[in-house]
Amino acid sequence: MSLKANFYKDKICLNVLVNSIENAREVYKAAEGHVLAGLLSKNYNTVEEAVEDMKIYSKEINNSISVGLGAGDPNQWKMVAEISKEVQPQHVNQVFTGIGYTRGLLGQSETLVNGLISPSGKVGFVKVSTGPLSSKAEDGIIPVRTAIQMLKDMGCSSVKFFPMGGLKTKDEYREVCKACAELDFIMEPTGGIDLSNFEEIVKIALEEGVKKVVPHVYTSIVDKETGDTKVEDIKKLLSIVKKLV
Structure with missing residues (x-):
């Protein structure tokens, strides 16, 4: 079982939602x-229920799963x-204040924790005030480079920049990308990414020297009737990735 995400040419790995094991395959x-x-x-009532289900997914797709919060909740x-x-998935989504606890529970450094x-x-x-209590307090706004170094202190792997x-938020995003490049950190742009802006968003990160990018493309490629992520859209995204790298 692989703990490391499979980046195309060691540069880009997509992050999308799946609705069923068949859709995941x-x-x-x-x-x-x-x-x-x-x-x-x-989407689960208990930790136990989620673990049981996610382990099935893990076996089907070489553990290429990302445990999510749900709209950054x-x-x-x-x-x-x-x-x-x-x-023990390949990827975990976490709020700023929950990273240290998560890395400690994982007990290893290979899983990507954003x-x-x-x-x-x-x-x-x-x-950075994105935790359950801090998100209700006055905004905690700090320099992006300080934020990244704090993330590193806690055992984090990447910035999840959300909601973009x-x-x-192109100008802010570009500066976050510059900081990630300078500090050798993975970038995960998230929020409002679709087939029309995907290429530009990923291109900005690469232009600024980011070594690894994990773009999150969520509801824009989900079939509203079935809830499945559209396979044809994944193919389109991959073709853009191949063009960029």
Whole structure:
């Protein structure tokens, strides 16, 4: 069972939602394995139920799963950590304040654990108050490079920059990418990414020297009737990835 995500040419790995084991198999095949299949903790009633289900997914797609909060819900942080301890997935989504606890429970450094930081409205600064209590307090806004070093202190692997609103926060995003490149950190752009802006968003990260990018493409490629992530859209995304790298 692999704990390391499969990056295309060691540069890009997609992160998408899956609705069923069959959908996960199809998505994994369409992405030629360069994908993390998102399973949201919010969709399960208990840790035990989630662990049982996610272990089945793990066996089917070489453990290429991403344990998610569910729309960045800070109240899911502990459930995500406890699920991840048992499942040992390739990728975990976590709020800023939950990273140390999560890494400690995982007991290893190979699983990618991202840390959720948000746009602040000011280039070069980010909001780190994304935990269950801090998100209700006055915004904790600090320099992005300080935020990344704090993430590293806690055993984090990458910045999850959310919610981006697609290209609405382009200038802030570019500066976060510069900081990730300088500090040798993985970048995970998230929020409002679709087939129309995917290429530009990933290209910005690569232009700024980011070594590894994990773009999250969620509801924009989900079939509204079935809830499945569209296989044809995964193929389109992979073709863009191959063009960029």
